[in-house]
Structure formats: structure tokens, C-alpha cells
Amino acid sequence: MTLADYKYADMIHRCFRCGYCKFPVNWMDVNSCPAYARFRMETYSCGGRLWLTRAWLSDEIEWTEHLAQILYTCTACKNCEEKCPLSFNVDILNMIVAAKAEMVERGLVPSAVKEFLENIERHGNPYGTARARRGEWTEGSEIEQYQGQEFLYYVGCVGSYDTRAQETARTLGRVLTRSGVSFGVLGSEENCDGNEVNTLGEEALFEMLAEDNVRKFKELGVTRVVALSPHSYNAMKNEYPRFDGTFTSFHYTQLLRDLIIGEKLDVSGGFSASVTYHDPCFLGRWNGEYEAPRRVLRSIPGVELVEMEKNRAGALCCGGGGGNFYTDFLGGSESSPARTRVREASATGASVLAVACPNCMTMLEDAVKAEGLEDSLAVKDVAEIVAAACGTA
Amino acid sequence: MDVVVCVKRVPDASGMDALVIDASRKDIERRTLVAKINDWDEYALEAAAQLKEKAGVSLTAVTVGPDEWDDVLRRALAMGADRAIRVDEDMLAADCHAVSTVLAALVRTLPHDLVLFGAQSEDFGSGQLGVMVAEMLGIPHAALVVSLEVGEGSVRVDRELEAGALESYAIELPALLTIQTGVNRPRYISVGGIRRAMKKDLQIMSVSELGLTAEMLAPQAVLERLETPPRGKEAELISGPPEETAERLVGILRNAGIL
Amino acid sequence: MREILVVAEHRKQKVADISVQMLGKGRQLAGQAGADLVAVTIGTDVAGYARELSRYADRVLTAEVSGMQEPLAEPSQRVLSSIIRDRKPFLVLIGHSSFGMDLAPALAVELEVPLVTDCVDVSLEEDGLRAVRPVYNGKMNAVYSFALAQTVIVTGRVGEFPVGEGDRRGEFQEVSLPFGPLDYKRFEGYTEQEAAGVDITEANVLVSVGRGIKDRASIELAERLADALGGVVACSRPVVDYGWLPADRQVGLSGKTVKPKLYLALGISGAFQHVVGMRGANMIVAVNRDPGAPIFGIADYGIVDDILRVIPVLTEKVTGLRS
Numbered sequence: 001m002t003l004a005d006y007k008y009a010d011m012i013h014r015c016f017r018c019g020y021c022k023f024p025v026n027w028m029d030v031n032s033c034p035a036y037a038r039f040r041m042e043t044y045s046c047g048g049r050l051w052l053t054r055a056w057l058s059d060e061i062e063w064t065e066h067l068a069q070i071l072y073t074c075t076a077c078k079n080c081e082e083k084c085p086l087s088f089n090v091d092i093l094n095m096i097v098a099a100k101a102e103m104v105e106r107g108l109v110p111s112a113v114k115e116f117l118e119n120i121e122r123h124g125n126p127y128g129t130a131r132a133r134r135g136e137w138t139e140g141s142e143i144e145q146y147q148g149q150e151f152l153y154y155v156g157c158v159g160s161y162d163t164r165a166q167e168t169a170r171t172l173g174r175v176l177t178r179s180g181v182s183f184g185v186l187g188s189e190e191n192c193d194g195n196e197v198n199t200l201g202e203e204a205l206f207e208m209l210a211e212d213n214v215r216k217f218k219e220l221g222v223t224r225v226v227a228l229s230p231h232s233y234n235a236m237k238n239e240y241p242r243f244d245g246t247f248t249s250f251h252y253t254q255l256l257r258d259l260i261i262g263e264k265l266d267v268s269g270g271f272s273a274s275v276t277y278h279d280p281c282f283l284g285r286w287n288g289e290y291e292a293p294r295r296v297l298r299s300i301p302g303v304e305l306v307e308m309e310k311n312r313a314g315a316l317c318c319g320g321g322g323g324n325f326y327t328d329f330l331g332g333s334e335s336s337p338a339r340t341r342v343r344e345a346s347a348t349g350a351s352v353l354a355v356a357c358p359n360c361m362t363m364l365e366d367a368v369k370a371e372g373l374e375d376s377l378a379v380k381d382v383a384e385i386v387a388a389a390c391g392t393a
Numbered sequence: 394m395d396v397v398v399c400v401k402r403v404p405d406a407s408g409m410d411a412l413v414i415d416a417s418r419k420d421i422e423r424r425t426l427v428a429k430i431n432d433w434d435e436y437a438l439e440a441a442a443q444l445k446e447k448a449g450v451s452l453t454a455v456t457v458g459p460d461e462w463d464d465v466l467r468r469a470l471a472m473g474a475d476r477a478i479r480v481d482e483d484m485l486a487a488d489c490h491a492v493s494t495v496l497a498a499l500v501r502t503l504p505h506d507l508v509l510f511g512a513q514s515e516d517f518g519s520g521q522l523g524v525m526v527a528e529m530l531g532i533p534h535a536a537l538v539v540s541l542e543v544g545e546g547s548v549r550v551d552r553e554l555e556a557g558a559l560e561s562y563a564i565e566l567p568a569l570l571t572i573q574t575g576v577n578r579p580r581y582i583s584v585g586g587i588r589r590a591m592k593k594d595l596q597i598m599s600v601s602e603l604g605l606t607a608e609m610l611a612p613q614a615v616l617e618r619l620e621t622p623p624r625g626k627e628a629e630l631i632s633g634p635p636e637e638t639a640e641r642l643v644g645i646l647r648n649a650g651i652l
Numbered sequence: 653m654r655e656i657l658v659v660a661e662h663r664k665q666k667v668a669d670i671s672v673q674m675l676g677k678g679r680q681l682a683g684q685a686g687a688d689l690v691a692v693t694i695g696t697d698v699a700g701y702a703r704e705l706s707r708y709a710d711r712v713l714t715a716e717v718s719g720m721q722e723p724l725a726e727p728s729q730r731v732l733s734s735i736i737r738d739r740k741p742f743l744v745l746i747g748h749s750s751f752g753m754d755l756a757p758a759l760a761v762e763l764e765v766p767l768v769t770d771c772v773d774v775s776l777e778e779d780g781l782r783a784v785r786p787v788y789n790g791k792m793n794a795v796y797s798f799a800l801a802q803t804v805i806v807t808g809r810v811g812e813f814p815v816g817e818g819d820r821r822g823e824f825q826e827v828s829l830p831f832g833p834l835d836y837k838r839f840e841g842y843t844e845q846e847a848a849g850v851d852i853t854e855a856n857v858l859v860s861v862g863r864g865i866k867d868r869a870s871i872e873l874a875e876r877l878a879d880a881l882g883g884v885v886a887c888s889r890p891v892v893d894y895g896w897l898p899a900d901r902q903v904g905l906s907g908k909t910v911k912p913k914l915y916l917a918l919g920i921s922g923a924f925q926h927v928v929g930m931r932g933a934n935m936i937v938a939v940n941r942d943p944g945a946p947i948f949g950i951a952d953y954g955i956v957d958d959i960l961r962v963i964p965v966l967t968e969k970v971t972g973l974r975s
Binding site: 406411412421489512515516517524525529534536549553556557560561565574611613614619629631635636639640649652 | 724766768782788794836894914952956962965
């Protein structure tokens with residue numbers, strides 16, 4: 001492809017390098033683009049990437065692995081879209097994804113991304129672990145296979161295979177059961193939702209996954225999906241309809257909120273701690289859901305909810321999006337977004353950092369250890385706090 | 394210049410599936426295994442694709458296998474092969490000599506200046522096919538090639554020896570090379586690329602069309618059975634979260650006087 | 653008199669260890685079959701090798717070929733096909749080395765005899781020879797027998813066969829075969845691996861990374877751990893293939909053989925080609941996500957976990973200890 005064929009050829013040059021894409025909503029520092037926070041070079045900010053893309057497609061610069069890595073450090077957090085003052089801001093992330101798509105088509109992706117994509121295609125998850133083992137996380141629990149229950153509880157790759165996230169998956173299952181929700185899981189029949197694949201630019205693979213999932217859900221008569229991960233929630237709510245997906249999707253915090261309000265879930269057992277909540281990008285900026293998780297936390301006696309300075313639309317991404325929970329391009333430094341975010345959480349004085357996404361969970365828990373804060377800050381999923389409060393921890 | 398690359402489809406054993414010997418004791422349970430292109434062949438294909446990009450050679454990918462094996466040929470087509478040919482025969486139970494006979498018979502019908510094989514396969518790893526085919530075709534060969542440079546009517550290669558040493562040759566074409574890993578970085582093949590490759594030419598042939606009889610393919614080395622090897626002393630496993638395992642490991646290293 | 657023929661390879665002016673191992677197995681089988689063990693050495697100035705070989709064989713054939721200081725497959729093939737057609741040994745043993753891989757399959761086709769490569773055992777049963785070779789990256793073994801064949805060729809894996817006593821006094825026999833130079837395949841020379849900045853064979857502690865390190869950037873994590881432990885970073889082949897570390901850091905068959913006090917195998921599956929380069933280490937500790945990884949079969953201690961999780965925690969603990 002040349003610049004002329006690039007979908008956004010008529011607007012990519014419009015970035016006038018104002019640099020706003022790196023600022024958070026409240027303007028408090030210049031570190032809200034997670035890749036920029038990590039590397040502190042313009043190339044790693046959205047504007048930098050747009051200009052590099054333009055130069056690459058115009059043959060002004062050659063592809064190198066470094067160029068690919070710069071593009072793939074984008075976690076698709078949408079902070080840039082939130083802050084860009086120009087009218088094309090709704091498309092700036094799409095422009096980065098389109099550039100990644102071009103690299104994918106030419107086969108020019110970093111090897112970790114190649115592995116990520118090949119593993120998903122072959123095994124249905126980025127880790128390359130056998131499909132047959134995807135349901136193992138339910139062992140020892142009372143969670144049942146989906147057979148037409150009211151909800152399909154969709155877990156996703158991280159929740160199915162990552163040992164820490166598996167705990168969260170089981171805990172949420174117990175909470176749903178305690179609330180009398182009728183649900184089932186797909187277990188080893190579950191396939192990747194494809195959200196990351198989409199942000200990595202592998203469009204055809206994403207289509208394959210989405211079509212496969214939609215077909216499977218139709219065959220099983222799924223009408224409502226509750227997702228553990230905001231990534232899955234995002235893909236199913238916003239992308240699957242164009243593949244004829246006719247079911248309704250919820251993030252689990254939305255369902256828990258409704259259950260608490262509807263008095264089907266009794267959290268009066270309480271949970272005594274000061275808690276700060278980290279907004280996941282795919283629930284927050286991507287889907288505007290900032291209040292449901294907070295509503296859930298506030299309804300638990302003993303929870304003292306404190307906000308980080310960067311919250312809601314201004315939240316700093318944990319750095320796990322865009323496949324980075326696997327490729328780890330943003331790790332390895334105290335400037336990595338996960339460690340920065342954990343320091344922000346610690347600064348609130350809270351003893352618990354609440355998350356609502358298994359990617360955030362793995363990224364932030366590792367960061368707490370790297371920061372040596374294990375004794376003062378615990379990372380817990382909202383489901384885990386609710387479980388403690390309703391007596392099924 | 395005409396380049397032919399031979400590729401194999403192998404089970405993907407990286408998924409941490411336990412590989413299990415099946416009831417016949419001569420094969421593994423394949424039902425749950427995903428298949429992929431042989432790692433070494435990916436490097437060979439990438440080398441050929443790069444030759445095509447640089448020097449505009451004509452590239453044909455070939456294999457011998459049942460119809461599921463079309464997918465590795467599609468991958469070759471997506472990487473730039475002009476056409477692909479599959480000899481329709483399930484030869485998983487055949488020995489190397491038989492498979493080489495079929496491949497040599499096929500390559501003989503094609504214009505071939507440079508024939509590339511992966512140095513060995515991920516499943517059986519005998520490392521025989523390429524060199525056998527070269528001998529059957531009566532062309533010079535070099536195995537375990539880690540670098541190649543095609544010139545006018547010849548190719549310069551470095552062969553890998555033990556301990557990092559290299560052996561260099563200048564070989565007149567037509568020649569056959571078996572390619573070692575690390576010779577290049579195989580590109581990612583997108584799902585879209587494979588789809589577009591569906592439109593390219595994939596030809597199916599039969600063993601009899603190549604003038605081969607069952608007698609010519611009789612096995613010389615007969616697989617009696619597969620068996621699990623005796624396991625030596627297993628490692629003492631330390632379990633728990635990283636906090637605990639790292640702590641215990643440090644203790645072990647201290648006791649051993651390493652720390 | 654039946655014969656077993658061992659094709660001896662020489663490297664850097666001495667008989668290669670793998671060939672001495674083939675002779676060890678050949679001696680055992682020759683004893684069982686009541687056969688003669690014959691070694692053949694092909695190259696330039698081979699008298700020295702012949703003397704060494706005569707300690708293990710009943711007879712040593714020497715074929716002087718000019719311009720062949722180190723073994724070359726094609727001229728060796730010419731010499732061997734003539735010898736084998738002439739002497740008809742019932743078994744030919746060749747080391748499964750780079751030379752062996754370049755030679756044996758072509759020789760087998762030329763002679764139209766069966767070949768099984770990379771064997772870890774060869775035995776003589778009542779109804780004939782059996783050869784055993786590892787498959788599926790060592791997860792299982794395949795056992796082969798042979799259809800009626802006068803001669804069978806087997807290449808053997810290094811380090812699997814015991815070395816014999818070396819107390820024989822074999823007879824020498826010169827083999828001379830005229831053949832011209834091979835213009836179509838011109839040998840152009842050797843390159844030894846360049847001397848590196850870091851010599852991993854000297855290190856007491858090696859922090860060795862495999863595919864599981866996932867990316868070049870993560871190698872820094874391994875470097876920090878190596879620093880903390882007073883060691884050096886090494887790797888398995890895929891890491892060099894991907895260009896993340898230079899070849900002088902590679903441990904294994906096509907890399908270096910090391911014997912450190914501590915070998916930390918991080919994200920390394922334990923394929924044979926790697927293991928052969930490090931199994932002599934005093935203590936081997938393996939970390940790998942896959943509980944079925946072959947490395948756990950040779951390690952002293954193992955942790956089943958993601959190395960990207962374990963390495964930073966381990967670094968922290970070691971550093972904490974040191975301070």
C-alpha cells in the first residue's frame with residue numbers, strides 16, 4: 001500500500017503536533033499516553049506514530065523492527081482520542097490500527113506479535129496453550145456448562161488461562177451463583193473474542209473469530225452475555241453486531257450493580273478497606289462505563305472509595321492493551337505505565353487497588369511486586385471484593 | 394530461475410497437549426492436535442520468498458499428503474509462491490525413502506534450478522528427505538545451510554558445523570539445499586493473505602501419474618512401534634506463586650554455596 | 653567374515669568423539685555377531701587418525717584424498733560407496749553430526765540400502781537389527797526394523813553410546829580410489845566462530861534464556877538477574893535465530909558446551925540439541941510454563957511458571973540477599 005491507498009490518507013497529515021495526546025483529562029502531567037510515559041520520546045505518542053506512519057507509507061523511511069515496535073507499543077487506550085482537540089480525533093486510533101493492519105498484511109510484525117496471532121489462530125488463545133485445557137479453570141467449582149441458561153458467562157483468554165485471573169473467574173462465578181443468576185460457561189468450547197486481534201490490525205483473523213463466536217452463540221440460543229473482561233465486552237457490544245450478533249452484552253460490573261439494586265445480591269457482610277478503583281480502558285474510555293463499578297463498591301459497607309487523581313476518562317492505562325499483556329513492550333522499567341499507576345494508587349493511601357479487568361489484574365499485580373508494595377497495597381478484582389462482602393470469598 | 398520448495402505439515406506440539414501414543418502403537422493420537430507448517434520449512438519458504446522479491450524467480454511449493462495438507466501450500470502461496478502442487482497420498486506411515494521417491498519423481502517433472510527443503514521436521518526429525526531427493530535427482534546438495542547467496546548459475550552457501558563453525562561451498566545449479574533455522578526471520582502470514590492465496594493455482598496429482606508403483610514405495614526401514622522413553626530422575630519441583638518459589642530457590646542456591 | 657563398518661570423522665586434527673562412540677557401539681555389536689569391526693578414515697594426512705582408530709577397530713581402512721583436511725561429504729561418499737559395495741558390511745555406523753547428515757542419506761540412496769538416523773540405540777535381535785531413535789522432540793522413541801537388506805546404515809546421536817576400551821591393535825589397509833576434483837561443488841573454506849566479547853564457557857553462573865523470553869526487550873530482565881547472580885546471559889538457539897542475542901551466547905550442539913556451577917534454564921524447552929551443551933552443569937534449575945517440557949527431565953530443580961513473572965522476583969530476592 002502507498003499513502004494514496006491508505007484509508008486515512010486525506011487526514012493523517014492534519015496532526016499538528018500539539019502534543020495534547022499525551023496529557024490526561026485533568027492536564028496534571030504529560031504522562032498519560034502509556035507508551036510515551038514509558039519511553040519519553042515523541043515517536044511513542046499518538047502524534048508521533050501518525051507522522052511516522054505517514055513517512056513510512058510515503059517511502060520516506062524504511063520499515064524496521066523498531067518502527068514496528070513503536071506502532072505495537074500502542075495499547076489502544078484512547079487517551080489520545082479523549083484529548084485530541086481536532087475534529088479527526090474520532091479516527092486517530094483507527095489510523096494507528098490501519099497502519100498496524102498494513103504491517104500485518106506485509107508480514108512485518110515483531111516476533112512476539114507474530115506468536116500472539118499465530119497462537120490465537122491455532123489454539124484460540126495467545127498463550128498457545130491447548131484448547132482442550134481452556135475449561136480447566138472451572139475444576140473444583142460449581143460452574144456449569146452453558147445449555148441455554150439466561151446468561152452466557154464469557155470468560156476470555158486471560159481469565160481462562162492466567163492463574164491469577166482464573167481465581168477471579170471462579171470468584172465471579174460464585175457471586176453469580178449466590179445471586180441466583182442462571183448462567184453457564186463454554187469452557188473448552190470458548191474461543192478468543194478477538195478484541196486484541198482487532199486492535200493489532202489482523203482484520204481477517206478478527207472476522208474469523210467474530211463469525212465463529214456469533215455462529216456458536218446462535219446455535220446455542222445465547223441471548224445475553226456477561227463478560228468478565230471489558231475487552232470481550234467491547235468486542236461483543238460494538239463489533240459483533242456487524243457480524244449479525246443479536247445478543248445483548250454486559251460487563252459483569254453492570255450486572256452486579258443491577259443485582260445489588262434489585263436486592264438479589266446481599267453485600268451487607270461488608271468489606272473494610274479504603275479502596276481506589278482503576279478504570280479499565282475498554283470499560284471506561286471505550287464504552288463510557290465509569291459508574292457501575294463505583295456504584296457496586298459504594299454499596300458495600302466498610303468500603304471507603306478514594307479516587308486517584310487520574311480517574312474516569314483521565315485514568316492512566318495499565319499498559320496491557322494492544323496485546324501488551326503478552327508482548328510486554330512497555331515493561332521493564334519503573335516508568336512502565338503499570339508501575340506508574342500502582343504508585344498513583346499507593347499515593348491515595350488506599351490499601352486496595354480495585355480492578356475490573358483480568359488484563360489490568362495481571363499487569364497491576366506484577367507492578368505492585370515490582371514496586372515492592374505488596375505489604376501495603378493489594379490488587380483485587382471488584383468481583384473479589386463483592387465476594388468477600390456477600391460471604392462467598 | 395526456477396525454485397522449488399518442499400514443505401511438510403506437522404502436528405503443533407507447542408500447545409502443551411500431552412502427546413499420546415495411539416492404539417496401533419505406531420502413531421500418536423492426532424484428533425485433538427492442531428497442525429501447522431514445519432518450522433524449518435518456514436525458513437526455507439522465507440528464503441525462497443526473499444529470492445522471488447529480489448530476483449523475480451519462479452517459485453513452486455510442493456508437498457505429498459492428504460487434502461488437509463492444502464493449508465501449508467496455501468501458506469506458501471500467500472508467501473509468494475506462484476503455484477503449488479500436492480501429490481495426494483497419505484504417507485505418514487511411509488519411510489523416508491518412499492517419501493523421497495515421490496518428491497523426487499515430482500520435482501523431476503518441474504523445471505528446477507534450486508530445490509529447498511527444511512533441514513529436518515519437527516515431528517520425526519530424521520533430516521533425510523532433502524539429501525535423499527538430491528541424490529535421486531542427481532544434483533549436488535548441501536545440508537544445514539545457514540546462509541545462501543544465489544549468483545549466475547551457482548549458489549554460495551555456508552553449512553553449519555558443530556560449535557558455531559561454518560563450511561563454505563560454491564555449488565553449480567541445479568542444486569538442492571536443506572535450510573537450517575535462523576537463516577532469516579519468516580514473515581507473518583495474515584489470514585487475509587491466506588484467503589487471497591485461495592485464488593492461486595493449487596494442483597493435485599496422484600502417485601500413479603508420476604509413474605510410481607506400490608513396489609517402488611515399499612519401506613526399507615520398518616517402523617515397529619512407538620514407545621515412551623524411560624524417564625530419568627525428574628527435577629524436584631518447587632511450587633507456589635513467584636514470591637514463594639523465588640524465595641525457596643534462593644535458599645537452595647545458598648545451601649549449595651552458589652550464593 | 654561379517655563386518656561392521658564405522659565411518660570415522662575427524663575434526664581439528666583429532667578423531668571426533670562421536671566416532672569413538674560409534675566404535676564403542678560397533679565393538680559391542682561385532683562381539684555379539686562374531687563380526688569384525690572395521691573403521692574407515694578419509695581425508696588428507698589421515699595416518700594419525702588411523703593410529704588412534706586402530707585402538708578400537710580390528711581393521712582400519714585409510715583413504716588418502718588430497719585437499720580434505722576436514723571431512724567433506726561428497727568425496728567421502730565416493731570412497732564409501734566403493735568400499736561398501738566391495739566389502740558388504742551388514743551394518744555401517746556414522747555419527748549423526750553435520751557431516752553425517754550431509755553424507756548418510758545420499759550414500760544410502762546411492763547404495764539403495766536402508767538408513768535410520770539420529771539413533772540412541774542399535775541392537776541385534778534374533779531376526780535382525782533394531783534401531784531406536786527419538787521423535788517428537790524426545791517425547792517418544794521410534795523403533796525400526798529392516799526389510800531384507802544386505803547392508804544397513806545407521807547414524808548415531810552424540811553422547812548416547814559408550815566408548816570402548818581402546819585396547820585393540822587393528823591392522824591398517826590403504827584404500828586408493830582415483831577420482832577427479834568436484835568442480836560442481838567447490839569447497840571454499842572454513843570459518844571458526846569469532847572470539848566473542850563474552851566467553852560463556854568461563855562463567856560460573858549462566859542465566860540462559862529460550863523462546864519463553866518472548867522478546868528482545870525482555871532480555872534485559874535476564875541481564876539484571878545475571879548481574880545479581882554474578883553470572884552471564886546465555887541462550888538456546890531460537891533466541892539467536894530471532895536475532896535477540898549474538899551466536900556466541902548460544903549453548904548447544906551448534907553452539908557452545910558449558911559446565912557452570914549453576915545453569916538457569918529460563919523458558920527453554922530442553923530439546924536435545926540444547927541439552928547436549930549444558931547437561932554437564934553442576935546444578936540445573938529450569939523455569940518453564942509447560943510442566944511437560946523435557947528440560948524438567950534433566951534439571952535438578954524446576955519451577956512451573958511464566959519466566960517473565962519469576963525473573964524479576966528472583967532478581968529482587970537475590971539482590972536483597974547481597975545487600
